[in-house]
Amino acid sequence: MNYETVIGIEIHCELKTKSKMFSSSPVSYGQAPNTSTNEIDLGHPGTLPSLNKNAVKQALKACIALNLEIDTLIRFDRKNYYYSDLPKGFQISQQFYPIGQAGFVDIETELGKKRIRINRLHMEEDTAKQYHVEDETWIDFNRAGIPLVEIVSEADIRSATEAQRYVEKLRTLLVYLEVTDGKMEEGSLRCDINISLRPEGTLPYGVKTEIKNLNSIANIEKAVKAEILRQSALLDSGQVVQQATRRYDDKLETTVLMRQKEGTVDYKYFPEPNIPPIRISNEWISEIKQTLPELPDVRYQRYLDLGLNAYDSQQLILNKDLSDFFDTVAKQTPYTKILANWCLSEVLAQVDQSQLEHKVINPEQFALLINHIGKQTISSKQAKEILPFIIKGEQYDAIVSRMNILQVSDSETLNALVLEVLNENPQSIIDYHAGKDKALGFLMGQIMKKSKGQANPVLSNQLVLEELNKRKA
Numbered sequence: 001m002n003y004e005t006v007i008g009i010e011i012h013c014e015l016k017t018k019s020k021m022f023s024s025s026p027v028s029y030g031q032a033p034n035t036s037t038n039e040i041d042l043g044h045p046g047t048l049p050s051l052n053k054n055a056v057k058q059a060l061k062a063c064i065a066l067n068l069e070i071d072t073l074i075r076f077d078r079k080n081y082y083y084s085d086l087p088k089g090f091q092i093s094q095q096f097y098p099i100g101q102a103g104f105v106d107i108e109t110e111l112g113k114k115r116i117r118i119n120r121l122h123m124e125e126d127t128a129k130q131y132h133v134e135d136e137t138w139i140d141f142n143r144a145g146i147p148l149v150e151i152v153s154e155a156d157i158r159s160a161t162e163a164q165r166y167v168e169k170l171r172t173l174l175v176y177l178e179v180t181d182g183k184m185e186e187g188s189l190r191c192d193i194n195i196s197l198r199p200e201g202t203l204p205y206g207v208k209t210e211i212k213n214l215n216s217i218a219n220i221e222k223a224v225k226a227e228i229l230r231q232s233a234l235l236d237s238g239q240v241v242q243q244a245t246r247r248y249d250d251k252l253e254t255t256v257l258m259r260q261k262e263g264t265v266d267y268k269y270f271p272e273p274n275i276p277p278i279r280i281s282n283e284w285i286s287e288i289k290q291t292l293p294e295l296p297d298v299r300y301q302r303y304l305d306l307g308l309n310a311y312d313s314q315q316l317i318l319n320k321d322l323s324d325f326f327d328t329v330a331k332q333t334p335y336t337k338i339l340a341n342w343c344l345s346e347v348l349a350q351v352d353q354s355q356l357e358h359k360v361i362n363p364e365q366f367a368l369l370i371n372h373i374g375k376q377t378i379s380s381k382q383a384k385e386i387l388p389f390i391i392k393g394e395q396y397d398a399i400v401s402r403m404n405i406l407q408v409s410d411s412e413t414l415n416a417l418v419l420e421v422l423n424e425n426p427q428s429i430i431d432y433h434a435g436k437d438k439a440l441g442f443l444m445g446q447i448m449k450k451s452k453g454q455a456n457p458v459l460s461n462q463l464v465l466e467e468l469n470k471r472k473a
Helices: 053-065 160-176 217-236 282-290 296-306 310-318 320-330 336-350 353-357 363-374 380-391 396-403 411-424 426-433 438-450 457-470
Strands: 003-014 077-080 090-093 100-109 112-125 129-133 136-140 147-153 189-199 209-214 244-249 254-260
Touching: 003 160, 003 217, 053 100, 053 112, 053 147, 053 160, 053 282, 090 112, 100 160, 112 160, 160 189, 160 217, 160 296, 160 310, 160 320, 189 217, 209 217, 209 254, 217 244, 217 254, 296 310, 310 320, 310 336, 320 336, 320 353, 320 363, 336 363, 336 380, 363 380, 363 396, 380 396, 411 426, 411 438, 411 457, 426 438, 426 457, 438 457
Parallel strands: 209 244
Antiparallel strands: 003 147, 003 189, 077 090, 100 112, 112 147, 129 136, 189 209, 244 254
16 A cells, blocks of 8 residues: 655754853853753752743744744743653743744755745753663753753655755754754754654544654654654554654664653643743844844855856755855855865865864965866866865965976967877877777876876867877878
8 A cells, every 4th residue: 555654843952052041051062961050950949940031032033034923922831740851840841832833944855845834933941861871870960951942843744855854954044043053963953753654645644653862864864764664564564553752773774662652641731930921022023033144045046146056055055164164265266166066075075074163274275276276277186185284274375385286287388298298109199099088098197197297187188189180090
């Protein structure tokens, strides 16, 4: 039987703030366990939460970019449950009055643009982090209280690829807004995927399973495909899909049962008594809207207008640090296509992400490199030899002088070199006219060898072909 896949996604996104949602503790990553926490995070008696204004601002930025209807009255609720990673015994969230509702984003599919509706965006605090070591559980409270937004989609997604592109689109958008750093490997952005199958042409939803805490874009597509195969096999054999929470095992390439869902948990929600309702002004929302940075779709169109192709534009957009570097260098060179190619190939090959984040490559020196490639005063091979030294912080002119790098582009000089090589290799001339394409490559290799790699390859190739055509039998 053929089945239709029905997917809804919940994304938990840590907000880019200096302090926590309801306390002055610093937001940090990689610090020693339990060093970035205080009495409020730990739920000590007599402590009171204080709402982080910047967290609200970050949530509003996300609401605006996701086309959500904003509730200007901020209200919080208590979600009561007793887990070891929740020191207060409850989580402060927005169950009944989310800050944003009824929005959407558009994603690209093989059939064109598709609109994915967003049900809600609400603010809450993160829990502590648990580490299971043999028969013990260790808890790091550094994460407890970090500001979060949860973004819940409608069940509009119909394939693994759409799921991947939806999360990729949201992650890119939130990173450009500087709402989050979007580092899935560090837990800054985590997603849970609800997936069910139903016979094609039917309306009722099937029984859903939830895949928890997917922490990479690549694993989203893999996990959904694996779960579709698992549920399809069950339904084809007449078995029943049970509602459950599962995780994706990258090594086994399948989803693994975590726990059965027997029913709806009663979290005993009630209004948070220590945070009174707060009215935010329309003027503040308008101010935030007017100061939003350039968003990915706008930048994508700008790249197309610069003459880049759709693929290169999209790949640049997906890495904001690389895209920002491209923009800085593009102001100093007319060779934007060459620049894009080098950013997406050599820069990514030789520079790791942390170096891009910390802007270790001097854009002025890199622009000089691109300009000389564009003017054909150096070859691509020579440029690849120069780039590592630019990454180390050296000046372009000093590198070229020390390495004695110069591309010969003088036609008279090159033509003399071409004649010399052809006269020394008469058999290659015969082979070329006999249809042996390798002969041209051999002749070019000899020219590069004699010039010690300094001959302009494009011009040399043109001169060789012209001379070969003159020497037809």
